[in-house]
Amino acid sequence: MEGEPYYHFKHRGTRQKALSRHWGWNMRLTKEPKVLWFEQQTVKKRTKRSVSVVPTDPWFHKQWYMNNDIDPDLNILTAWSKGYTGLGVVLTVLDDGIEKDHPELSANYDPLASYDFNSNDPDPQPRYTTRDENRHGTRCAGEVAAAANNRICGAGVAYNAKVGGVRMLDGPITDMVEAQSLSLRPQHIHIYSASWGPEDDGKTVDGPGVLAAEAFYRGVTKGRGGLGSIFIWASGNGGLNYDNCNCDGYANSIYTLSVGSVLAGGQRPWYGEGCSAILTTTYSSRTTSEVQIVTTDLHHRCTDKHTGTSASAPLAAGMIALALEANPALTWRDLQHLVIRTSKPAHLQAEDWAVNGVGRKVSHHYGYGLLDAGLLVEMAKAWAGTQPQRRCSVKTLHAPRNIGSKLTISTDISSCSGRTKRIRSLEHVQVQLSLSYSRRGDLVIALTSPMGTTSTLVTVRPWAVTPGPPLLQPIRHQPAGLQGLDLHVHTLLGREPQRDLDAPAREQGRCLQHRSAGQLHPAPPRHRRGHDGQALCSLCRGRVHQAGCAGSVRGVRQLFVRLPALLPVLLPSALLRPYPESRRHERSPRLCQLPPLLLHVPGRFGQQLHGLSPHLHL
Structure with missing residues (x-):
């Protein structure tokens, strides 16, 4: 030991791992007058007092997204190995309630993070039905905070976090109900996770009310x-309907952190919105x-069939909980910065990946990429914080303009670089646009930064036939330059209204009854953003899946068919997209046979064409 009169000697004539003391050398050292004390060193057994980061739960081997079963996964094990499990963080799930006595949730259940705004009582227990349709909240909660090492199901991403539930989707949903849910005990709850929103039908434009x-x-x-409270939001499941989450005022608020979905192989899911x-x-x-995703289910059960953006958002919420444990002083803006910096394009496949002005790759389908929990907690620990938020508003259009087929508006925003309103870096851009047009779904609106980054604010939505202004409050981390912004408005002309075309069933919209061809039956609207296989009508569920096309036709935008009267009718590209059950056709010949359709042309044409089965060769 340094500074002390102790010495360590080794003798070549003795064995290092002897079972007994060497009596000869011990006797000699005992007789040595200058040696005050000595002790022959022995090997001792010692164990590290660390807990294994791999949970022993029986279904953890099914949690492929965080057990290193795929590469890359969400890197949860790395965050756990650093000691972060969500301890001290409180999260609530805004949904249809949670089964608070579930053995996976009861240990982490927090009554102060819970309430029932549908029945106005403190108990968020879901209402049980024969179809178990109020299981959504329980599933989302289990992804975040299911207990670990208890021999039940799997483990939550933040398995030591406290979790509560707000029952607010199982009854009349009003602005007041939403406001009460979003503002429940904001000094106690850190994270609010929401996997719901306006209908993902490709035509709805809706957002938060005043409250x-x-x-x-x-x-x-x-x-x-x-x-600042942290609001995590699922981006939406309207991909089959060509929905755009910028038309969802919750997902596109600058105050929410919107989360998209990707399949394990890096492909875009058919329900994913961009x-x-x-x-x-x-x-x-x-x-x-x-x-799919392993989590808790009603009646104290487990499931591995949770999916959709409903499943993606709670995983992100759990990772945010790990980051807050690493650094409880993070603001809501700090977390957006950290999420951007710790999301990687990895193997995510999209045609629109682009490098923005600060050198980060970004996509409308995935944002900045796949979130990495290990990197997130590491950066959160050392994060120094952001500067106070500043705002600068610029009026671009001072008089009404005629759109025509294309309208480009450019503006100089150098005023935002002045001393009083100086913007050094850009976090959010909000565009407020009022316009009138015959078909809202024909509009394409894009914003281009001075360094060439284009953010598409509204895409073509074939089902949005109602006139009216789109809701635009997009969130996008833009480059630092502030010389000017360009706003582009494009329209598609000469298209026939598609409400006269009876299409096959779509996941969250309608169901085609095969017994009476051409008759549409509305399915119950679903605000929740999970895809658990129950959204389709039971009558035609199997037949609709069989009508899927070969996967080789992905990316075909539209197909024109001419009737005998030479009237062009646009078949929506939903018909040309494969359903999930059609994956077995991925390597089939490049031929897609559409299901028989009933095309009805109303008005003066008065013609019907039965049993049309067009073939598309590519």
């Missing part, structure tokens, strides 16, 4: 002692098996 918008603002300005509001992405299912 809910105020709840968002008060949450980020006053929640968590002024650091928009400039998405910041990050997590997994939702595998492409090579039926295994």
Whole structure:
């Protein structure tokens, strides 16, 4: 030992691992007058007092998205190995309630993070039905905070976090109900996870009301002692309907952190929406098996069939909980910065990956890429914080303009570089646009930065036939230059209304009854953003899946068919997209046979064409 009169000697004549003391040398040292004390060293057994980061739960081997079964996964094990499991973080799931006595949730259940705004009582227990349709909240909660090492199901991403539930989707949903849910105990709850929104039908444009918008603002300005409440939002499941999450005022709010989905192989799921509001992405299912996301289910059961963006958002919420444990002082804006910096394009496949002005790759389908929990907690620990938020508003259009077929508006925003409103770096861009047009779904609106980054704010939505202004409050981390912004408005002309075309069933919209061809029956609207296989009508569920096309026709945008009267009718590209059950056709010849259709041309044409089966050769 340094500074002390102790010495360590080794003798070549003795064995290092002897079972007994060497009596000869011990006797000699005992007789040595200058040696005050000695002791022959022996090997001792010692064990490291660390807990294994791999949970022993029986279904953990099914949690492919965080057990290193795929590469890359969400890197949860690395975050756990650093000691972060969500301890001290409180999260609530805004949904249809949670089964608080579930053996996977009861140990982490927090009654102060729970309430029932449908029945106005403190108990968020879901209402049980024969179809178990109120299981959504319980499934989302289990992804985040299911207990680990208890020999039940799997483990939550933040398995030591406290979790609560708000029952608010199982009854009349009003602006007041949403506002009360979003503002429940903001000094106690850190994270609000929401996997719902306006209908993902490809035509709805909706967002928070006055009270809910105020709840968002008060949450980020006053929640968590002024650091800001964290709102995690699922981007939406309207991909089959060509929905765009910028038309969802919850997902595209600057106060929410929108999460998209990707399949294990890096492909876009058929239900995934794209928009400039998405910041990050997590997994939702595998492409090579039926295994999806493992979580808790009603009646104290487990499931491995949870999927959709409903499954992706809670995974991100759990990773945010790990980051807050690593650094509880993070603000809501800090977390957006960290999520951007710790999301990687990896193997995510999309045609629109682009490098923005600060050198980061970004996509409308995945935001900045796949979220990495290990990197997130590491950066969160050392994060120094962001500068106070500043705002600068510029009026671009001072007089009404005629769109025609294309309209480009450019503006100089150098005023935002002045001393009083100086913007050094750009976090969010919000565009407020009012316009009138015959078909809202024909509009394409894009924003281009001075350094060439294009954010598409509204895409073509074939089912949006209602006139009216789109709701535009996109969120996108833009480059630092502020010389000017260009706003582009494009229209598609000469298209026939598609409400006269009876199409096959779509996941969240309608169901085609085969017994009476051409008759549409509405399916119950679903605000929840999970895809658990029950959204399709039971009558035609199997037949619709058999009508899927070969996967080789992905990317075909539209097909024109001419009737005898030479009237062009646009078949929506939903008909040309394969359903999930059609994966077995992925390597089939490049031929797609559409299902028989009933085309009805109303008005003066008065013609019907029965049993049309067009073939598309590519």
